[in-house]
Amino acid sequence: MKRYVVRRLLMAIPLLAAVSFICFMFINLIPSNPAEVALRVQQMPVITEEAVARMEEMLGLNKPFLVRYFDWLAGCLKGDFGISYVNPARTVAGELARCLPATLQLAAASFAIVAVLSVPIGFLCAVYKDGWFDRIMRGVIFISTAMPAYWVGLLLMWGMGVKLRILPTNGSGTWRHLILPAFTVSLSYISTYIRLIRNNMLENMKQDYVLYANVRGLPQRAILVRHILKNSMHTCIVAMGMSIPQLIAGTIVVENVFSWPGLGTLCISSIFNRDYPVIQTYVLLIGVLFVVFNLLFDILQTVSDPRLRREE
């Protein structure tokens, strides 16, 4: 057990290295020359080749690839991600720090909605399989999984914002601003998890241990909650845990629809503006978050599921 956890922790290190390496590659693959960008940033009116060469030397761009990678990595560890190409007055770290709280707020609200709604609904759907509740929920799920988040966002904006005028349609500030975007983000996840829980429970119901429990004469409710639900939750918890960074990343589209001042809005506008350092750091940040959460929930899964323990 301990050995597995340690091994898994150790394995995360090369993974993080790979993630950072890919991000570094990213900025090195872009077509524009960072030296040229730096000169433009300094509002140099005419950019000559000598000036570019001088700047390359100053920025250390003529050093070998690996040396530059480690320099960059060292900078990242110190929290120095460089400056924005488009707004040279702003640092990338500052930009991310500015946008992160809004995104976390949105992601947290969405996660709460997902967790509160999907587990009980999924459970009820499985228990009363093919009953009226299950049928209705299945209908709702079918339609909601098929709805692109941005379209839901547009419909809600139009309905709640323009027609009924009950909720603000853009920006952040109060909890009222949070409702529409958080609901839009959570919608697709709710459907996924209801489905997941329901299907998992149905799978589990067919397992031998349920039969055995029935034979033993355990009360139906105990079997459902203590065995089937508990077993189904394993997969679900792993999926949910790993989906936290996904949720953070998943706000990207919805943020853009609702002009939510978070990372997603920043990322898309950086893509349009070719502000590569921002995109790079954003990808790095989400990548690292992913690795950490994967690690955490992989260990959790192994700890909680004896079948996956490998202690031979």
Place this chain on the structure above:
Amino acid sequence: MKKRITALLAGSALLAAALTGCGQSAVGEKTSGGTRTEGEAAGGSGKEELIFVNYRDIRDLNPHLYAGEMYAQSILYDTLVSITEDGYEGCLAEDWTISEDGKTYTFHIRKGVAFSDGTPCDANAVLANFNAILENKERHTWLEMMHLLEGVSAPDEDTFVIELSEPYYPMLTELGCIRPFAMISPKCMIEGSTKDGVNGYVGTGPYVLTDFVTDEYAVFERNENYWGEAPAIEKITVKVIPDNQTRIMALESGEIDLIFGKNMIDADAISQYVDSDQFTVSLSDPTSTRHIVLNTTHEILGELSVRQALQHATNRQAISDGIFYGLEQPADTLYADTVPYCDVELEPYAYDAAEAERLLDEAGWVPGANGIREKNGRKLELNLLYNSDSVTEKTISEYLQSEYLKLGISLNIRGEEEQSYRDNMKAGNFDMVFNICWGMPYDPQSSLAAMRAPVYGDYAAQQGLEDKDQIDEAITGILTSTDEAERQKLYEFVLTRLHEDAVYIPLTYECNKALYRSDLKGVHFGTDQYDVPFGDMYF
């Protein structure tokens, strides 16, 4: 936050009372829904907070550089003179004299004016500003004045003198522009310099910047020590909403009071509100020309006949009627003939698809496979860059795309946000790009002067012209000529050459558009198209 909401509620209560009194019950009922009795206690004054909207952040408001929003710079800072419809007026300089030979300008600085941090704005402060600007001379060479400046001095604290090497007729106009000749408190300069940034945005203007959150909002409050007439609006909050539709929804739901600008609202939205009681629409006179710049260094666009064919292929009337519902009139030339010196006899390129086809055929561009024209194995394929922050450029692009395709010209369109669109334009990274004239008071002298250096796309776009040197020389001649008739002749020369070279496809005459709550009064348009005259607004 709470305070603001209370203020808003108080304001709307009064408003509701006032409006129901006037019999406009539809509006009254809507707003009175959210009122509290506190409103009565607030007394008889109208709402004093205005919530404005802009598509991007205020950014760097250093008045000596070009990276800030101009509406904000113009309410924070003042210039020596201001430009009004009736000519020049004293601003920080109460009056001025110009020497006989036109080379020496003596300004008498207004007494008793102070920056909002308390520093007096005397001739020494003005001198400090000029020194800071001149230190970064390279950056301002789009102003011809920079080449002619001999020296600036402050003989005493009420007098400021500028000496030029040659007389220069747009001198006062350039001094009246908010950038770069606006005055910032010397205390904000970093060791007397502003070119690498400033440590505060303190000016002498009617408002002071009190709070801002990057990309969310900025708050300007009335400068209680303002030397001029105090504006009625006490507090202006500017929200950042990049998306056109979201802005309109925010206006609908009462989150903002005013949308103002040339490309902030599309014609469909405007036409929707023309008959509304709740909201008012205002349109300014034409301010500048919306046009497309053709890059003459491009392999295909280097051919005059292709450029001319594109001119004939563009249906300006349809763009005006179809996309703008006639709100913007079709433009025939780069500058409207109402612009000074620009009433020049030029034959417009009429919309004539047959003529365009003929020109292309003659130039050897013949229809190839799948209908796209080809010449020597090269397809007639062009890229059009537009500013995605502008609400109508995309629609125009799509329209042109389909129109040009009918003639066998394949047009790829690409939108970029304002900043990178400008960077690409400046660097000449385009085949075709949307652009605008600068409008009053910059047209035509400053925008023409800027064609001689890489200030905007024009410089890069004109590099492929054979007569580029002649044009540049004539422009320099215009700026320094003292003879009115000669100047007119030179203008005629330049405008005719540019027109015949077909570098610019004029589309429509842009106008400033404002959409606002009907209880907001005094909304009008300034002489500078980028200026928002908050000073005259009131509820």
Place this chain on the structure above:
Amino acid sequence: MNLGKRFLHNRTAVATALFVLLIALAGVCAPVLAPNDPYATDILNKFADYSLQYPLGTDQLGRCVLSRLIYGIRPTLGLAMVTMFGTIGLGALLGITAGYFRGITEEVIMRLVDVMLSFPSQIMVFAVVALLGVSVQNVIIANVFIKWAWYARMIRTGVMQYRDCNFVRFSRCVGMPERFILFRHLLPSITSDLAVLASLDVGWAIINISTLSFLGLGVQAPTPEWGAMLNEAKEVLTSNPVQMIAPGAAIVTLVCCFNLMGDALRDVLDPKEVEG
């Protein structure tokens, strides 16, 4: 045990499959079905109401919405299918290999999967598009490149679950060759998962590609992709909200259909569902 027969007996499966075929056919026959040229602009007749000439009205350039919708099937459905086949092929291959062989093979593949999964798909798609430039091809490359790992992991977990099931153990005990076990026991066992995932994945791909187009990073104007149409509809949300109904409803219908098909296929293909 006849799959074909079981399929034909499942009404939902048949109906949804037929519907998808019908849509695909409509896309293929677009020139015959569409009442107008989807690219023909009529700027003076924009935002026209429903009429005989324009059954669903016109858009902001006066183009026929119905015609654009029909022509839009081509990029919308076509690109999604290409993405799906690429993703499933790659993902299933590596997932089964890893789950069954374990050892060093598994280690290598799963670490690769870990790296891939360390980047949220959506973000990586954006990054790849930002890097390679905006084009349809890059969108597909990015989608396949990112999504296969997700499949590989799901399938590997599935294979691992069945690997120790009694029927597999029995098979091994009686000396069946490994290849037989892999293809006759494990593959059918995970097919239900795969089929459900795959049908959901087409839906996912449709939504994902349309999302990119909606944000302006995917299919570019004037191609009538549904997401791109919604992008244009968004610009007139307040003045002409009707514009966003048709393309949105079309996406929902199509994706719904694939999802429904996924569930139906699950019932058809799940060997445990059929007792005897």
